Amino acid sequence: MTTPTFNRLSLPSNDNVNPYVFCVDLDGQWFTQKGKMIAYYGQIRFEALSAGPLDALVAAHFHSPLYAHDWIVAQGRGKLLLADRGFDVNSYDLTDGNLTVRAGNLLAFEPGLDLKQSIIPGFLTLIGTGRFIAASNGPVHFVEPPIRVDPQALLGWADCPSPCHHYDHGYMRGVLGMARSLFGVGGTSGEEHQFDFTGQGTVLMQSSETVMDTDTMLRDLEGQIGMLGVGGLQRLQSVIAQRLASERQ
Structure with a gap:
């Protein structure tokens, strides 16, 4: 089997190069997650969301301060290649839609979509019309409720x-289970906790x-700490101290 060699003319336009790489035909601006660009052709520059000229764009379409440092804006013209840890990569189109996706799996999205922070820690919500790119650990399956799904x-x-x-x-038994229930996140199996x-x-x-x-888990926890009062913070401090003592034994 011959491995194809691509150039800027033979790369696909807004389509997969293979199951693990997506090619965006950039002519304008896209929001992209840091570390997901693997190569590009053309005149493309990458700007932090804090860049002054992007104030209007960010104010209109990006509403997730917890994840703001994870994102940049790719702007210009050319071919932008996106990938993520060898995971499957796919594009999805929304038309007046409302879709929530795991924050770490969202690679990029068009400015026609608005990004908001989901009430569920670790997830982001896209609203509007446009295309976004997401990675998955294996093929994606679409199912209808009612259903319970393993968090991971x-x-x-x-x-x-x-x-x-x-x-x-x-899952609810024990001090560690109590700490997990405060935040709705954790590393347990799907047999104990589901959505x-x-x-x-x-x-x-x-x-x-x-x-x-x-890093993602810590950011989610930090985002929830602000909702705790003094009693909750003291309780969390006790749980962390017990966990640290256990890990050091």
Whole structure:
């Protein structure tokens, strides 16, 4: 089997180069997550969201301060190649849509879409009309509610109410389970904790579980700490101290 060699003319336009790389035919601006660009042809520059000339664009379309440092704007004309850790990469089109996706899996989106911070930690919501690029650990499957989904297998959901957390009795037992329940995140198996979807809409699942990276998990926790009062902070401090003591044994 011969491996194809691409150039700026033979690369596809707004399509996959292979299952793991997507080529954006850039003519204007796209929001892109840092570290997801692997190569480009043409005259393209990358600007932080804090750049003065981007104030109007960011104010109109980017509404997630918790993740602002993870994103940049690619602007210019050329071919922009996106990939993510060898995961499957696909594009999705929204038309007056409302779709929530795992923050770490969202690679890029057109400015026609507005990005907002989801009420569910670790997820972002895209609203409007346009295209976005997302990565998944294996092929994506689309299912309808009612369904309960393993948190690590959940990629996102579209046009349906946000899910509820479902915990079994074993998950709720113990101090560590108590800390997890405060934030709605954790590294347990899907047999102990699931996202429960009801109503109309579509749920997106990836084909395997993947562990959240430490930076993303810490950012989600930091975003929730501001909601705790003095009693909650003291309780969390106690849980962390016990966990540190356990890890050092």
